Amino acid sequence: MTELLKVDNLRTYFETERGTVKSVDGISFEVRKGEIFGLVGESGSGKSITGFSLIGLLDANGKVQPGSSVKLEGREIVGLPDAGAAQDTRPRHRDGLPGPDDDAEPGHQDRRPDRHGDPRP
Ligand SMILES: Nc1ncnc2c1ncn2[C@@H]1O[C@H](COP(=O)(O)OP(=O)(O)OP(=O)(O)O)[C@@H](O)[C@H]1O
Numbered sequence: 001m002t003e004l005l006k007v008d009n010l011r012t013y014f015e016t017e018r019g020t021v022k023s024v025d026g027i028s029f030e031v032r033k034g035e036i037f038g039l040v041g042e043s044g045s046g047k048s049i050t051g052f053s054l055i056g057l058l059d060a061n062g063k064v065q066p067g068s069s070v071k072l073e074g075r076e077i078v079g080l081p082d083a084g085a086a087q088d089t090r091p092r093h094r095d096g097l098p099g100p101d102d103d104a105e106p107g108h109q110d111r112r113p114d115r116h117g118d119p120r121p
């Protein structure tokens, strides 16, 4: 089975007044479909910054370094324009159900079932 997410040599550095902080410095892992993945480490070891790097939510002084690779379903997502990764990977309308964009119209009512499976009024 191919991996859903493949992170290869991810490095994320922050530029600060006191120099470069290498928060993530060469982490590699992969997550396959249906797999539950846990990232463990002491406080400050870079768990959150790893996650933020994947979804493009770093503070302005942070940068994923060249040579880092993050592939989602085989597609490289590092370096997409701001927040592009998150936008571009929204679920597609594979099931024929309304998707996120369908609610964009003002006044449009969400008729999808609520979380209990009951139709909304
Ligand atoms: N904007 C920033 N500028 C400079 N350094 C930063 C910045 N954001 C995070 N860091 C540093 O990056 C390192 C990793 O932080 P991170 O938040 O990923 O740790 P963590 O493993 O999630 O810790 P915790 O278990 O406490 O949540 C820390 O040394 C932190 O101080």
Ligand SMILES: [Mg+2]
Binding pocket: 047, 048, 049
């Ligand atoms: Mg954290």
